[in-house]
Amino acid sequence: MDCIWFYRNQIVHGSPTIPIDNFIKSALNLFQEHRGAWNEKTSSASFQWTPPVRGKISVSFDVAVRPFGSTIAAVCRDHLGNILACATNFTKNCNPNNGEALAALLGIRIASEKEWKSINLEGDSQVVISALNNPLNITDWAIEGAIQDSRTLLRNFDDWKATKIHRDQNRCAHQIAQWASSNSVFKDIPLNWIHQCLLEFHSGKDPPSV
Known part of the structure; x- marks a missing residue:
């Protein structure tokens, strides 16, 4: 015009x-x-992350793979986007699929311990999401044990679903995994640390060690 x-x-x-x-x-x-x-x-x-509906908890997960091992992370948020719980752990396994599966299992364990009954599992690994929804869809047998353990724990929930999300929608879990890997922090993360974790991360590079 x-x-x-x-x-x-x-x-x-x-x-x-x-x-x-x-x-x-x-x-x-x-x-x-x-x-x-x-x-x-x-x-x-x-590609913006969308909070769950009221009454559900979002459990997002990711892994940071390094030559010496992998750091897994899980973040739980409510319908307002508030972080309710966050944890990381370390495994010597460097298989990305296995790391994603263990990260999902970590998130499920957190939700089970908190006795939440309705969760949305969210990750950017199609391999793991497909396997969680149907074990017959397992394409990497390295994740079989973590998937079986996850599905056993999922019986404790009244309602759950596993959804593949875009990597950009999974930035929160991704950033925390990167931060924990750089700083060797493998545990339940105090909520007053979360803001610091996200601030220290800059796109494309690991956050500096503290």
Whole structure:
């Protein structure tokens, strides 16, 4: 529309007009720029983490894999996005799928100990999410033990579901796993540490050791 209005003004006011081919090219380029900007904005918004409905607890999990082992993390949040519990642990296993499965198991254990009855398990590993929903979908037998233990614990819940989320939606668990790995913190994380964990993390790199 801006291009059309500009072209119209040139004709009305007797200014030298742009050749019609150049006008069309300019309009198409501007359209592509606007479309790209809107697609980027829409994509970013679609990957925002969404809290669970009231009465459910979100249990998100992730793993930070290193050459010497893996740090697993689980974060539990309510319908307002408040962090209710958080824990990390360490395993010498460097298999990413196994780490994700153990992280899910850690989150389930937290929820079971808290006696929450309705949870949403959320992770960015399709391998683990599929296996949690149906053990027949296991494609990496390294996770079989953790999946079996998880499904046994899940019998204690009135309602649960496991959902694959985008990595950007899993940033909270991801950041805490990275922070715990860098600082060798493997335990239940006090809630007054959480803000510090997230602040120290900067995108693309591990947070500095403290």
